[in-house]
Amino acid sequence: MKKGDHLFLVDGSAYIFRAFHALPPLTRKSDGTPIGAVSGFCNMLWKLLQDARNTDVGVTPTHFAVIFDYSSKTFRNDLYAEYKANRSEPPEDLRPQFGLIREATRAFNLPCIELDGYEADDLIATYAAQAEAAGGEVTIISSDKDLMQLVTEKVSMYDSMKDRQIGIDEVIEKFGVKPDKMIDLQALTGDSTDNIPGVPGIGPKTAAQLLETYGDLDTLLERAHEIKQNKRRENLIEFADQARLSRELVTLKVNTPVETTIDDFILEDQDGPKLVAFLKAMELNTLTRRVAEATGVEANEIDAADIPVENAGRARGPDLDSAVPESADSNAKADPEQQDAQNGDNTPQALAEKLAAEASGAKFDADSYVCIRDAAMLDEWISKAIEEGVVAFDTETDSLDANQANLVGFSLCHKAGHAAYIPLQHRDGEDDLLGEGGLVSGQLEFDTALEKLKALLEDASILIVGQNLKYDYLIMQRYGITIRSYDDTMLLSYVIDGGRGAHGMDALSERWLGHQPIAFKDIAGTGKKQITFDRIAIDVATGYAAEDADITLRLWQVLKPRLIADGLASVYERLERPLMAVLARMEGRGISVDRQILSRLSGEFAQKAAAYEEEIYDLAGEKFNVGSPKQLGEILFGKMELPGGKKTKSGQWATGAQALEDLAAEGHELPRKIVDWRQLTKLKSTYTDALPGYINTETKRVHTSYSLAATSTGRLSSSEPNLQNIPIRTVEGRRIRTAFVAEKGKTLISADYSQIELRVLAHVANIPQLTQAFADGIDIHAMTASEMFGVPVEGMPSDVRRSAKAINFGIIYGISAFGLANNLGISRSEASEYIKKYFERFPGIKDYMDETKATARAQGYVETIFGRRIHYPEIKSSNPQVRAFNERAAINAPIQGSAADIIRRAMVRMEPAMDAAKLSGQMLLQVHDELIFEVPENEVDATITCVKQVMENAAMPAIDMAVPLAVEAQAANNWDEAH
DNA sequence: TAGAAAACGTA
DNA sequence: GTACGTTTTCTAG
CATH class of the missing domain: 1.10.150.20 (5' to 3' exonuclease, C-terminal subdomain)
Structure with a gap:
């Protein structure tokens, strides 16, 4: 550093606290991580650096560093144990931001300085002194009065939040003494926030006046007996030592053993992509745009940085440092009374309630919905969505099966009450042989619309809000579109209100908006006469589809704040939202099922069942419907008068397996046969007959559908077909599993948690x-x-x-x-x-x-x-x-x-882990404590190692289980042998 | 034709 | 004793 150079020193730690208290409490990322201070910090840094390049504005730094406190223990605690002892733990909302702000500093390509045992202020004092000695100038970015002692001709301060320089004159103006007397002044007044005692009864005004009269603290204390005011005199005499101690405490060290020298602080150019990646991860959209523009970076081409979230949570790092902790939520659990007292209506709880109250009274106006039929108008709506940054999105298709449905249209809503439907593939006229009528005119050209939609859905800076978005995600995935940033109102509701009722749109709309949506059957009919969505008149479809988007957006506006208010953001963010896309991909992959094996089994089961039927008729002495529990009950307990019959709650004879087993145990032949017959027909009807019907004609595989929000406990459920109840307990049933196979050249791996619930x-x-x-x-x-x-x-x-x-x-x-x-x-x-x-x-x-x-x-x-x-x-x-x-x-x-949460965590981490291990295998199924993969034969061993590693450590680092999690994994060509 | 009840497959 | 989904039968409309 040389004469003419200018060093900027940012007091990072002080800034964090100040920004945190100055900015609205609800500044958060979509995952709930509070980022108010991070946002303020980044904006401040960016502005400083921009000004630095505008040489005509302000001063231009040549050197730049950001200084932080290291830990709450410093050398001052050795001087005075009570130093800062009254400081309470920082608010939960603030804690994750310490780590993030350090990340931010690095992203800005700036030195991030801290030193064990010293406060940021001491480092600042040391560097300021060094710079001054080298002939440079210094600006300290802080407004902390503790630093004012450093102000000289060459060293000034800058209050970034008030955009104000603080030089010698400003210090005198504020405290009535020159900066070099600030130490003595603080020694007299003390500081209740830092627990610096000072002298009782002496405030800044008195202190300044005393120093004016006596010159400095030592002289004042020597001549204290001259003071006329009794109390003041006595206090100065009695607490003289305390004043000296205070002086020692407030004096900043100009010779801290720093490891980095100021020559390492030379200001370098911004690394545009790195900074943009970080800002994107923080979801600071405006700043991202500005930085991208200024650094000539195409923001859309840069992925959000992967800010370490989990690992930092546990590490006992520097001070309160840690990146986003596992639970970013605890603030909401803080004493509500205290929060109320502090923030009044600004608590997350109060805000959430206010929004809910507003939403419940809102009106729905079907006439306000818009049908978009030309490209310019679609563009207009998309730019509105971009402006808002949030848009509700819903697809309309011709099937409930997302793996074969065709996109018929979609709806958007960027503001409550402002929704539009974009019809794309509505048809009319008679069905021809392919079942396809003619395209209705007045619809946007499909590919054009899709291209525009793709730009919207893949823009990571726009939050796409859906209800049961996994369906729409799958549909769009099949059209080559990947939704990037999203929220799902169904999942929000599931996390907030698990066990309190259904999470479908109709239920949520009634619950939160007091509005009953148009029922699908009202526009499409029901049963045999039901028509598919592409056959619904466009104006009718508009009313229905636009309303869905409108409702979805309003639900989001109610539920998202509640997520924060209830402290459930981390559950949503870690266990629900990311899993949605994982499941969508699993469903999209499907699993290969061997039709021949099933058909052979069906034949076999049918034959055996028929044989049983003959024997059953013989034993019963008449023909009856064996599948009818009612008829069977009458035969067993009426006609044959077997003992011990019990009735079900509806007054019928109970003929469940246990009842029949009991009868069999008493030596009756018929019940045994019935049990066996039931087993066979169950296997046949539910599995061997039904499964082939689920083989997708295009993919030739079976695609189940997982529900993330169906169970009260957090388990998934599987349907159409349910692949979570494929038989395993009986020899006969197991044979069905042999039909689930790997494709050629690949192998199935089954990995299951051993006794996970007992371990939990x-x-x-x-x-x-x-x-x-x-x-x-x-x-x-x-x-x-x-x-x-x-x-x-x-x-x-x-x-x-x-x-x-x-x-x-x-x-x-x-x-x-x-x-x-x-x-x-x-x-x-x-x-x-x-x-x-x-x-x-x-x-x-x-x-x-x-x-x-x-x-x-x-x-x-x-x-x-x-x-x-x-x-x-x-x-x-x-x-x-x-x-x-x-x-x-x-x-x-x-x-x-x-246990369900643990496997969810494993699933969320599985794909990245396998990618990192360069493994190409894919996760296909989940059965509560088991995951099924399909992997190339030559990757089996490596995959098993990887899978076990992820599953066994899935609770970490959030929970350090008292019991190890054990996973058993096996590979084979079919599911029966792999398990 | 829709929905409840009974039965049974899984973890 | 917990948590699910599917199939069949039966009943009510």
């Missing part, structure tokens, strides 16, 4: 014996039996182990004596004894169950270990049966739900 139980209930057993890898059911019945694990009778296994599962299900008795075929009192014994051996389980019930009652919901909430509105029901049921479900939910 061991973790959440904190049971030492269970934890130990899992750590040692011993048979968990045998261990339980051994504990309960005092039988050694070696050579344990199988029925003893079986009882223990049933109890272990019973615990997970919120055990009742009734249920256990049923399962084990023992008496209620015996079952009660077992449970009692179990609770004696594992008192932690009883505690867990009692606590969970109490929690559910007290707050109306329970939580998984990752914070997913499951509500039980009926937990306080006066009906004992209803209440007991809710209690059992509430006990089960954290266990089942945590």
Whole structure:
């Protein structure tokens, strides 16, 4: 550094706090990460750097650095233990921003300086002194009075938020003393925020006046006895030492052992792409645009930076430093009263309520909806969407099956009440042989519209809002369009109101907007007369489709703030939103199913079933519909007068498998045959007959549909076809699995969590014996039996182990004596004894169950270990049966739900992990605790290693489980052998 | 023809 | 005892 050079020193830590308190509390990324301070910081830096290049404006830095506090412990704590001891932890909302602001600094290509044991102020003092000694000038970007002692002819300060220079004159104006007296002034006045004692009764005015009179602190303290005011005199004498200590505390060190020299601070050019990538990740759209423009970067071509989110969360890094923590939510859980007192109507909760109240009274006006039929108008609507940055989007198609549906039109809504429908493929006239009538005129040309739509949907700076967006995502994916930034109102509702009712659009519209949408069947008819959407008149379609987009946007406006207010952003952001696209890709891939195998099995099952039917008629003495429980009941308990018949709640004879097994056990032949017949016909009708019908004609594969929001616990569900209930328990049933095959040259890998729910139980209930057993890898059911019945694990009778296994599962299900008795075929009192014994051996389980019930009652919901909430509105029901049921479900939910969250996390991480390992295999299916992959034969071993790694570490780093997660993986050519 | 009930497949 | 989805039968309209 030389004469004429100018060093800018940004007081990063102070800026963070100041910006945080100055900016609106709701400045957040779409994932809920608070970024108010980050935003302010980036804008400030950018402005400073821009000014630096406009040589005619202000001063021009040649050197630049951003300085941070390192930790809350510094050398000052050795001088005075109470120093800053009254500082409370920074607000939860602020914490993630410390790390992000350091990231920001690096993205700006600026040195990011901190030093253990020293405050940012000391580093600033040191560098300022060095620069001044070298003949340079210094501007300190801060308005902190603690730094004013550094101001000289060559060193000034700049308050970036008020755009104000602070030089010698400004210090005198503000404090009445020259900067070189600031130390003495602070020593006298103290500082309650930093816990610097000072001298009681002396404020800045008095201090300035005293210093004016006596010159400096030492002289003042020596001549304190001359002071006329009694109290002031006494205090100055009594607290003289305290004043000296205070002076030491406020004096900034100009000789901190810095590791970087000011010559390393030479201001370099911006790295445009790097900065744009970071700003995109922060979703600072305006600044992104500005920076892209100024640096000549095409923002659209740059992906948002991958800011480390998970790893930093745990690391005990410098000060409160950490990038986005796992839970960016805790602020919402902070004491609401305190927040109210501080922010009044600005709390997230208050804002969410206000928005909800507004939405519930809003009017819907079908006449305001627009039908877009020309390109210019579409352009106009798209630019409105770009302007808003948010747009609701909905596709209309001719089928519910996203893997074969054709796009008929789409709707947009950028502002409540302002929605449009864009018809593309409506048809009329008679069906020809292909079932295709003529295209209705007055529709935009398909490819033109699609191209425009692609630009909109793939623009990462525009948030696409959908309801059940996975469907639209799949449709657009098939047209070569990938939706980049999105929110899904169904998933928002699922996270916020899990267990409180349905999350379909109709239900949500009624719940939040007090509006009943046009029903699909009202415009398309029902049953045999139902028509597909492309046959619906365009004006009718417009009213329906535009309304859907309108509703979706309004729901988003209500639900997104609630997500933040309820502190559920991280659940949504980590377990729901990213999984949507993962599932869409899995569904799009489908799995190969061998038609021949199924058809052979169908024939076989049919033959055997027919044979059973003959025998059944013989035994019954007449022909009847074996599939009719009603007729069967009459034969068994009416005609044949078998004993022990029970009735179902609707008054019919119960002929369930268990009832028939009981009869069979008494030596009756017929019930056994019925059970076997049912098994065969079940396998045939549900699987071997039905599955081939699901083979997609184009892909030749079976594409299931996963629902992310169907279960209360967080599990997925699978339908059309349900591939989560493919038989495995019986030999016959297993054969169906052999029809699920890998394509040529590939292999299926099945990887499943071993005993994941019992492991979660061991973790959440904190049971030492269970934890130990899992750590040692011993048979968990045998261990339980051994504990309960005092039988050694070696050579344990199988029925003893079986009882223990049933109890272990019973615990997970919120055990009742009734249920256990049923399962084990023992008496209620015996079952009660077992449970009692179990609770004696594992008192932690009883505690867990009692606590969970109490929690559910007290707050109306329970939580998984990752914070997913499951509500039980009926937990306080006066009906004992209803209440007991809710209690059992509430006990089960954290266990089942945590396990579900774990595999969700694994799934979200799986694709990136496999990419990183250069593996080309693909994830096809999920069955609650199992993932199925299809991989090239030569990648099997590497894939298994990768998959196990991801699955076994899926809880980390959010949760450090007390129990290891174990995953077993196998490869084979079909699902039966792979499992 | 729509929907409930019963049965049964999975974790 | 928890969580699901599909099929068939049966009933009500």
